[in-house]
Amino acid sequence: MLFISIGIAIAVVAAILLIAIPLFFRVVVSTNEVHIVQSARKTLSYGKDTGNGNTYYEFPSWFPLIGVTKIVLPVSVFSIQIEGYEAYDLGRLPFVVDITAFFRVNDSNLAAQRVRDFTDLHTQLEDIVQGSIRSILSSRNLEDILQVRSELGDDFTKSVKEQLKNWGIEPVKNIELMDIRDSKVSQVIANIMNKKISEIEKESRIKVANNKKEAQNG
Incomplete structure (x- = not known):
């Protein structure tokens, strides 16, 4: 009976571990990200509008067969300044x-x-x-x-x-x-701007002088 009880206990613990361990590695992708997951066999994207859902299991890459690596990228607009x-x-x-x-x-x-x-x-x-x-x-x-x-x-x-x-x-x-x-x-831009200002002022002075001359002749 003792051996049977021990066997049942081991089986229960093993069952719990089989359920708990995958849950520990389960990843839920946030709505503003996409996770590109690379396994030994394929590459899949997870997240909103990817068609693969937004959850996956991130087993360490050193796990045989089921290990994965991932890259996280934004799905929202991002800026570069x-x-x-x-x-x-x-x-x-x-x-x-x-x-x-x-x-x-x-x-x-x-x-x-x-x-x-x-x-x-x-x-x-x-x-x-x-x-x-x-x-x-x-x-x-x-x-x-x-x-x-x-x-x-x-x-x-x-x-x-x-x-x-x-x-x-x-x-x-x-x-x-x-x-x-x-x-x-x-000071290149400053010199260009000063040159422009000088040209505008010169044109303004010429226009004023011409106006005064026309007024005197009139």
Whole structure:
């Protein structure tokens, strides 16, 4: 009888463990994330609108056959802000720009193939945006950049859109040129603005003088 009782107790404990252990590894994906889970046999995305539900079991990767690894990416819109980026115009005149870009993950499985985690994705997107900024701004004169700065966002966005497809990412709206200013060692923009002010003042003085002359002749 004792052996039977011990056997029943062991069976009960084993049954409890078989139920409890999987629950310990059960993951529920939040509504603003997607988890890309890689097992020995396949890769699946879990979360809202993935078609695979929002729960899975995250057994450690060292578990034979059932072990998995995962990458967590956002499903909501996220931003990348590049501040104080040192750029040059066509004539190698230096200046500094602030850029804001908004993206979303369009293909989570593709994105997971290209990056280790969201931090890695963020870094790679920064590099892509910076490359676009550098290429476009260096093809224009600074005076032109100052005049058409509102149009540059469309140029930035078009230049990165095709590249982003390779990362499973898409821009949500045009990349914005938030600010353009002189660097700490340059007064190029200040000189351009002073020149513009001087030209406006000169035109104003000429116009006033012409008006007075016409009034006297009249």
